[in-house]
Amino acid sequence: MHVLSRFTQAAKLVWKRKRRFRGKFGSIDFLVFLLPLLIPTILLYGMLLWTFYVSFSDWSGVAPNYTFAGLKWYRMMASLDRFWVDVRNNLKWLALGVMPTIVVALFIAYLLEIRPVRWLESYVRTLILYPTAMSFLVSGTIWSWMYEPTKGVFNTILRSLGLEALTGRFVTDPSTATYWLIVIFIWQYLGFAVIILQSSFRTTELQEMVEAAIVDGASRLRILIQIIIPNIRGGILILVSLLLISALKVFDIVYIVTFGGPGYSTDVLSLHMFIATFQQHLVALGAGLGVIIFAMAFIIIVPYTIYAFRRWFD
Amino acid sequence: MKRFKIKNPTLTILVLLTVAFLTVAYLLPIYVVLVTSLKSLPEIAQRRYLLPGGSLHFENYVKAFRLSISSLKNSFIISFTVTAAAVFIGGLGGYYLSRTRSLLAKVLFILVGIALYLPYQVILIPLVQIMAKTKLALTYFGLIASYLVLNVPLASVLMGTFFTAIPRELEEAAEVDGASRIQIFFRIISPVALPAYASTAIIVFTQVWNEFLLALTLSTPYTMTIQVKLAEIKGSFLALYNLQMAAALIALLVPLVFFLALGQYFIRGVLAGALKG
Numbered sequence: 001m002h003v004l005s006r007f008t009q010a011a012k013l014v015w016k017r018k019r020r021f022r023g024k025f026g027s028i029d030f031l032v033f034l035l036p037l038l039i040p041t042i043l044l045y046g047m048l049l050w051t052f053y054v055s056f057s058d059w060s061g062v063a064p065n066y067t068f069a070g071l072k073w074y075r076m077m078a079s080l081d082r083f084w085v086d087v088r089n090n091l092k093w094l095a096l097g098v099m100p101t102i103v104v105a106l107f108i109a110y111l112l113e114i115r116p117v118r119w120l121e122s123y124v125r126t127l128i129l130y131p132t133a134m135s136f137l138v139s140g141t142i143w144s145w146m147y148e149p150t151k152g153v154f155n156t157i158l159r160s161l162g163l164e165a166l167t168g169r170f171v172t173d174p175s176t177a178t179y180w181l182i183v184i185f186i187w188q189y190l191g192f193a194v195i196i197l198q199s200s201f202r203t204t205e206l207q208e209m210v211e212a213a214i215v216d217g218a219s220r221l222r223i224l225i226q227i228i229i230p231n232i233r234g235g236i237l238i239l240v241s242l243l244l245i246s247a248l249k250v251f252d253i254v255y256i257v258t259f260g261g262p263g264y265s266t267d268v269l270s271l272h273m274f275i276a277t278f279q280q281h282l283v284a285l286g287a288g289l290g291v292i293i294f295a296m297a298f299i300i301i302v303p304y305t306i307y308a309f310r311r312w313f314d
Numbered sequence: 315m316k317r318f319k320i321k322n323p324t325l326t327i328l329v330l331l332t333v334a335f336l337t338v339a340y341l342l343p344i345y346v347v348l349v350t351s352l353k354s355l356p357e358i359a360q361r362r363y364l365l366p367g368g369s370l371h372f373e374n375y376v377k378a379f380r381l382s383i384s385s386l387k388n389s390f391i392i393s394f395t396v397t398a399a400a401v402f403i404g405g406l407g408g409y410y411l412s413r414t415r416s417l418l419a420k421v422l423f424i425l426v427g428i429a430l431y432l433p434y435q436v437i438l439i440p441l442v443q444i445m446a447k448t449k450l451a452l453t454y455f456g457l458i459a460s461y462l463v464l465n466v467p468l469a470s471v472l473m474g475t476f477f478t479a480i481p482r483e484l485e486e487a488a489e490v491d492g493a494s495r496i497q498i499f500f501r502i503i504s505p506v507a508l509p510a511y512a513s514t515a516i517i518v519f520t521q522v523w524n525e526f527l528l529a530l531t532l533s534t535p536y537t538m539t540i541q542v543k544l545a546e547i548k549g550s551f552l553a554l555y556n557l558q559m560a561a562a563l564i565a566l567l568v569p570l571v572f573f574l575a576l577g578q579y580f581i582r583g584v585l586a587g588a589l590k591g
Contacts, residue, residue: 025414029495034418037407037426040466044429047437054439064443108336111329124333126577127340132584133573134566135524137541141548141562142343145350145555151358153346187339195581196588220325238588249433252526256545270527273435278531287439294436298428305427312423312478313415 048294054287061281073284083289086269089178090248090296093268097185097247098240104186105193105239110224112194113201129191136188136252143184144257147171171258174265181266184253189246193239200235201228234307241304248296269293351375351559358555371556378547378560385543386564389523391454392539396461397519401511403462404469404518409499411470412477426467434464434527442531451532457539460532461522468521468587469514475586476510477503513583516576520569540565 025033058069077083108128112121131139146153147170155167171177206228213223229236251270254260260267260275269289277286350358352370411423441460442451450456480503488498504511529539538546547561573580 025410025495032496033406033410033499034422036403037410037422037466037470040463041422041425041429043463044432044437044467045425047440048432050440051436051438108332111332114325120329120333124336125581126574127336129577129581130570130573131340133520133569133580135526135541135569137524137526137544138562138566139343141544141558142347144548145559146343146346148555151555153342192584195584199585242588245431249435251435255526255530256548270433270435273438274527274531277439283439290433290435290438293433297431297433297436301428301431305424308427309420309423312411312474313420 051287051290051294054284055291057284057287059283059287060285061283064283069284073282073288077285077288077292082264082267082272085264086267086272086289089266089268092178093182093185093247093250094244096179096182097189097250098243101186101189101193101243102236102239105190105197106224106229108190109194109197109201110220110228112198114220125191125195127191128194131188132192134188136184136250137256139184139188140253140256143187144171147180147257171266172262174262177258177262177266181253181257184257185247185250189243193243196239196242197232197235200232200238206231237307238304241300244300245297248293248300347559347563350555351378351557351563353556355554355556374556374560375564378557378564381547382540382543382561382564385538385540388454388533388537389540389568392457392461392537393519393522395454395458396465396522397515399458399462400465400469400518401473401515403466404514405473405504405507405511406499407466407470408473408475409477409503411474426471429467430471432464438527438531441528445532452534452536454537457529457532457537460528461525464528465518465521469518472514472517472583472586473507473510476507476513480506509579509582510586512576513579513586516572516580517583517587519572520580523569 053066055073056068056070057065058067058072059065108124112124149155149167149169149172152170154170158164158167168176170180209227209231210223213227218226249270250268251274254266254268254271255274258266260271264272270293273286273289273293276282276289351374352372353374354371357371411419411426445451445456445460448456450459484502484506485498488502493501523539524541525539526541526545529542530545533539533542544561544565548558551557
């Protein structure tokens, strides 16, 4: 009892010192440590508000025109067929860029976890992670060549295997082009998804639970579904958010592989924003599209940021 | 879980099949790039992509390199400057975020957390206006400043995540000895956090090197980055797949070398960025 109370007193003392210490930043310290972060943040939010304002202005043409026009350009946006194609395509990106990536990544991460061969892990990690260091421009250029319908890699391989029936038009077929673009995205983000899942597998509590389940004779599939997945909800939330945000922001892949074509069948909001602003000079419309992208991003980011906030200040 | 690898033939086959599939899926594109980039156009027209050509046509690389040399230089200048500055500034900001719990720090954390994932489209129009008004777009400084504003929040959160893991006792001891915050940061924390700086640097560098939208909108012929150049090469030499592949490989080379040489730092950086603490 005596030992225990001495221990708690010591702990309290350490805790108090910690608190006092954490809070102490003098005014010069503020300048040195806080301003460098504060200035870019203020600039970013300033530009965000600026874009909001532009979206309500009547700016079309090269010279800025900040006359207030209310919802004029939003109405114009909603009347554009292209806008609704964008929205549909963006939803396809969100659903198909994220769900399959997570399912496949979960499968691979779990296999690596119960790997029967030792050297596999570092090999597979390097193999699927190198595209993370690659730009979408590079992967888009490479995959354009893979997809090229007459001379490209996939069709040539299929033909040489005698599988003429399986050859396709890939990104030149308006009805399926977006899906082939999403394949590039999945290819590029799979490694990223795997390492995040792996790191959330490796907590002591989870490892202990799995050990207990194995002793009880649970099958591997049951362990995955009933123990691992419910216990890595945090990791999955992070992963889903990051993939959603990346899928929403997608611009480079579409730009380099199809430029929204054929027609505007593979167009997405981000590309439309770029074209409206810098090619058609409908700047207010472009700003409005930017605001729509931001609104969608905001919905995705907020739960994630709250989660990160709780972890950070816990 | 590593201890529970029970010998199970079905599982082994499943694993090997998966690994075989991944190997094809991830090595085929690189293989195709290498083989195509070393072929002449008539050889490409023969449609035998999986086999290397008769002789190695390095002239594709010479041509691609000649086309992209000035943009490579631009990318180097921009990426290295932004990385160095963002990591330094991010270290300061990250230290603040990791060591205070004041209301200001909390509000700032939320703002920065959201700013990290701000789609660039939503700041593009004002940014172009600022760059045009100040004429900064004509120099490297335009892109450098833009990337800096966008990457300092990222660098701060990454550095903050790493700083959180450094035990406070180090600082307390120094504080008792009368060291100021700034001394503590530069003399004690920063040296300990060198690996964290490396991780953050490699992430920021890759981001900036690979960025396309801003580079496309803001760069002039004199400040064009390698990504924009690659898009231009792809657009203007439509049928020259050998040249395109050589250019793609040139654009990929720098981040790939960093990734292969500093893979551990890269992975740590990716994880820190994802978990935020």
